[in-house]
Amino acid sequence: MRLVLVDNLLLEQGGWTHHFDLQPHLGLISLIAVAEANGHQGILYDPKLAIARGELALDASLYMAMAEAIRRRKPDVVGFTTLGCNFICTLKVAAYLKRADPGLPIIVGGPHVSILHRQVTERFPQFDVVVRGEAEASLPRLLEGLRSGNLDEVPGVTFRHDNEIVETPQSPQLMDLDELPWPAFDHYPIEQVGLRAIRVEAGRGCPFDCTFCSTASFFGRRYRLKSSRRLVAELDFLHAQYGISEFALMHDLFTVSKAKVREFCDAVEDRGYGWRCSARMDCVDAELLARMRAAGCQSIYYGVETGSRRMQKIVSKHLDLDLYEPILDTTIALNMRPTASFITGYPEEEHEDQAQTLDAIGSSIGRYPESLTIQLHLLTPEPGTALIDQFGDRLAYDGHISDFNFPTLEPDDADLMAEHPQVFMNHHYYPGALPRRQHVFVTSAYLCLSQLGFVLLRYLLADFGGSLSRLIFAMQDWTDPSEPDRVDPDLIERFITRRDSGQMTIGCRSCVTGSCARSWSEGRNEDRSGTAASRARPASCLRRGTGLPTQPWCSRAPMRPPRSWIVLRRTPIQVPCRSSC
Template sequence: MKLTLVDNLVLPAQHDLHLLDTHPHLGLLSLAAVARADGHDVTIYDPKRLVRSGALAYDETLYERVADDLLAGRPDAVGLTTLGCSFTFVVGVGRALERREPDLPLLLGGPHATMLARPILDRYPTFDVVVRHEAEETLPAVLASLETRDFVRVPGVTWRTPTGVAETAGSPRIDDLDTLPWLDYELYPMRELGLSLLRVEAGRGCPFACVFCSTATFFQRRYRLKSSRRLVAEMDALRDRYAPREFKLDHDLFTVDKRKVQEFCAAVEGHGHRWRVSARADCVDEELLEHMAAAGCIGLYLGVEAGSERMQKISAKRLDLDRVAPTLNACERLGIETTASFITGYPQETTEDQDATLNMLGDCFDRPAGSCIPQLHILTPEPGTLLFDQFGPSMLFDGYATPFNSWLLRPEDRQEVLAEPAVFASYYYYPTALPRYVHVGVVESVDLLRRLGRPVLVELIRSHGGKLAELIRGLIAASPKTGPPGARELEEYVRARLGDDDPVTSLVRYALLLRNPVPARRRRRPSAPTDRAANIHARYALPAGLRMLHNVHDCAEVMEWLSDGSRPVDAAHLPRTSYVLLPGEERPAQVALGVTALLDLVGAGCSPHDVAVSVGAIGDDLTEQWLADLVDAGLLIAADVDESVDAN
C-alpha cells in the first residue's frame, strides 16, 4: 500500500511565515518506520516547509494545492496528524481530497483526534478512521483492515460505519521505546533543510496532572525513557550523517527519573554531543545539573507557568516556586541556557496572581544576557484537560490571534471555527476573573517590551521599582482599551512617566527606532501635493523609509555608564544628539541638529512613503522660504511644526 502521511501546518499570520518550524515530525517518522517494516510504501508530505520556502502559495488556494500535491503521488491512503491549532488545515485539505477522490481513505491521528475522535467523525464525514493514542503497534493492523473496514479486533480505533461511528476500547501505549524501529530522517529533505539542531525522541509521558495540559492524557501519564545505549547510539548516527551542532532530546519532562538521567549522562559523556532538554525546576538539583553540564547539556526548558502559589495549586502544577531561582542560578553558573515559560489567562487568576507571575518573569529578564530566555503565553483551551471539562461549555470567541491560532485563510474557515467551538477550541478562551483585554494586553506588552532588548528593558523595569508588573500595569492603563499597547503607546507612556530628561527615555526611543517596523508616531496624511511638489522632492532628494530621532541623549554613552554602573548624579546633563536611520541601514547615524530639525519638519507632514532625505545634501540653513515651499508642496503640515516634533 502507498501511504502518505501529512505533517502539521499551524497556520501563522502572513508576516510570520519565518516562524514555521521545519524540523522533521518525530511521531510521523516513527509511524512511517513501522509501516515500512510491515511492507508499505510510505512518504511524508511537509506543507510547512513548502509554505515557508514559497513553493506553496499561502492564500485561499492552499488547501486545493496541497490536495493536488498529495494526489499526484497516487496514494492508497492518506494519514493526517492533528493538533487543535492545525485542525482548520486538516479539515480544508481533507475536504479538498474528498471532492477529488471520494473513495480515498483518510486517517487521523495525534492528540487532537485522540481527544475528540467521536465528535470529529460525527461532524466531519470527510474522515474515515481515527487511530488513537500511540499508534505504532496498531497502525499496521489498521492499514491491513482498510479494505474491509473491520477494525473490531484493533484496540484504540474509532471509525465510520454505514450505520454510524464505531469504536474499540483501549488506549495503545508503547512501554518499551527501544522496541521501536530507528527513524529514517531521509523522509524529509535533510540536505535542503540544513538544520544545525536535530530533534531526537528521548521518551514519552508525563506523570503530573496539570489541569491545562493534555500531554498526560495522550500518553496516559506513563513516564518512559529510551535506554541510554539506544539514545546515545541514535545521536552518534545522526551526527555522523548530518553533523548537527546540537540535539534537542524530545521529552516533556526528561529529568523525572534522576537515576536514568545519571545513567544517560554517564553514557553520553565523552561523545562530544551538545544537547537540550525540558524539565521542572523541582525535578533537578545542583548535583544532577553538574553531571548534565559535564555530559554536554547546554539548554534547559523550564515550565514555571505561574509565579503565584495560589495558581500553582489551582492549576495542579504544584511546582515549588522556591526552587526556581536556585535552579536558574545553578544553570547560569554551569553555562546551561534556560528558558523559563509562564502562562496567564487562567479562569481563576486575579490581579495579585498575575502580578506575581509578571514580577517573576521580570526577575528572569534581569539576569546576565543569554542565561535565561523568559516567555509568557496566553492560556488557550485544550480538549482532554480538566480545564476544558470544567469551562469548555462557556468558552468565548473574540478573534484574537496568537502564534497558535493566528490565521484563517478563508471566510469559510471562520464560519467553521464559529460553528464548532469544541473542535476549534484553540481559537477560543475561557471566561476569566480579569477582563480579557488585560490578559491580551499583558502578553502583547511583554512581546513589545522584549523588542527593546534586554539591557534597555532591565533599566525600564528598574525605573519601576524593579517590578515588571508595575511597568505593564502603567502601560496598559495609559493605552486605549480598543487594542493592546503598541510602540507609540509605549513611547508616550515612558515619556510621560519618566520625562525626556531621563536617559532611560532616550534608550527606549532609540530601541524603538531600531526594532519597531512601524513608525511609533502616526500623523494624519498631508493634503495632496501641488505642482511644486516635484521640485521640492528633487531639491531634498527624498527617498522612502527614513526614520528619525531628535534631541535625545547619546545612547552609546548612556549604555556605557549603565554597563559599568556609573549612573551620573545629574543625567539630564548628559550630551544630547539626534539620529537618522536611512533605508536599508541597520544602525542609525548621528546627525547635526540643524539637519535633523529640517528632517523632523519634513517628516512631520510626509506620508510614510515620502519620509526621508539625503542628509549630506542639505546643510544647516533652515529658511522661512524652505518651510513655505514644504507646506506648499503638501510635505509639511504647518500646525504640527514645533520644536518637540519628531518623526519616528
C-alpha cells in the same frame, strides 16, 4: 499501499509575523518506518518545507494548494497528524481532498483528535478513520483493514459504519520504547535544509496532573524513556550520517528519573555532543545539573507556569517557587541557557496573581543576563484537561489569534471555529476573574517589550521600581479603551514618547525611542509591502528560531544596540553587527 503522511503546519508567532521550525516530525517518521517494515511505501509531506520553498502561500489559496500537492504524490491512503491549534488547516485540506477524490481513505491522528475522536467522526465526514493514541501498534492492521474493507479488528480506531460511530478497543501502550522501529530520518531532506541541530524523541508520558495540560491524556501518566544505549545510538547515527552534533531531546519531563538521566550522561559524555531538554525545577538539583552540563547539556526549558503561589496550587502544578531563582542561578552558573515559561489567562487568576507572575519575570530581567529566555503565553483551552471539564461549558470566542494558533485564511474559518467550540476550544478562551482584554493586553505587551532585549527593558523597568506589572498596568491605564486589545510597536513607542518627562529618565527615553523606534518604523514599512507568505520565515533563518539578537551588545555603546541590528521588526531577521567595534 502508498501511504502519504502529512505533517502539521505549525506556525509560531515571532514578533509580528509567523515563523516555523523545519524539523522532521518524529511521530510521522516513526510511523513511516512501521509502514515500510510491513511492506508498504511511506511518503512524508511537510507543508512548512513547501512554504519555505515558495511552493505554497500562507493565504486563502493554501488549503486547496496543499490538497493538490498531496494528490500529486498519488496516495492510496492519506494520514494527517494534527494539533488543536491548527486543526482548522487539517480539516480544510482534508475536505478539499475528499471532494476531489471521494474514494481516497483519509485517516487522522494526534493528541487533539485522539481525545475528541467521537466529535470529529460525527461532525466531519472528510475523515474516514480517527487513530487514537500512539499509532505504531495499530497502523499495520489499519492499512490491511483499509485494503480489505474491514476495520472491526483494528485496535484503537474510530470510524463510521452504516451511519453509526464504531470505536474499537484501545491498543496496549508500548512500555519499552526501545522496541520502536528506527525512525525514518531519510524521508526528510535534512542535508538540503541544512539542519545543524535536530530533534530526537527521548520518551513519552507524564506522571503529573496540571489542570491545563493534555499531555497525559494522549501519552498516559506512565513516564517512559528510551534506554541510554538506544538514545545514544540514534545520536551517533545522525552524527555519522549527517554530521549533526547538536540535539533536542524531546520529552516534556526528561529529568523525572534522575537515575536514568545519569545513565544517559555516562553514555553520551565522551561523544562531544551538545543537547538540550525540558525539565521541572523540582526534578533537578545542583548535582544533577552539573552532571548534565559535563555530559554536553547546553540548554534547559523550565515550565514554571505561574509566579503566584496560590495559582500553583489551583492549577495543580505544585511547584515550590522558592526553587525558581536558585535553579536559574545554578543553570546559568554552569553555562547552560535556561528558558523559563509562564502562562496567564487562567479562569481563576486574579489581578494579584497576574501581577506576581509579571513581577517574577521582571525580577529575572533585572537579575539575569541575556542568556535567560523568558516566555509568557496566553492560556489555551485543551481537550482532556481538568480545566475543560470544569469550564468547558463557558467557552467564548473573540477571534484573537495567539501564540501557535493558526490564522484564519478562508472567509468561513472563524465562523466554523465559533460554531464548534467543543472541537476548536484551542481558539476559544475561558471567561474568568479578569477580563479577557487584560490577558490579551498583558501577553501582547510582554511580547513587544521582551523583544527590546534585557538591556533596554531594564532601563524601562527602572522607572517603575523594577516592577514589570507596574509598567504593563501603567501602559494599560494609559491606553485609550477604544484601541485594540493587542499591543503593537506603535503603542509602545507612543507610550514611551508621550509619558511625562518627570516620570521617565532621559536616558531611558533616548535609548528606546532613538534606536528602537527607527527599527520599528523600518519593520512596519517593510511589512506593508510583503505578502503573508513572504513574511513567514523558517526558524533556520533566525537566531535560535527566535529572531532576536543573542550575542552581547557592543561594549562601546551600552545605551543602544548597533544600528545593523533590527531590534523589533515584524519580519524577524537578525542582521549581526559587522563593524570594527
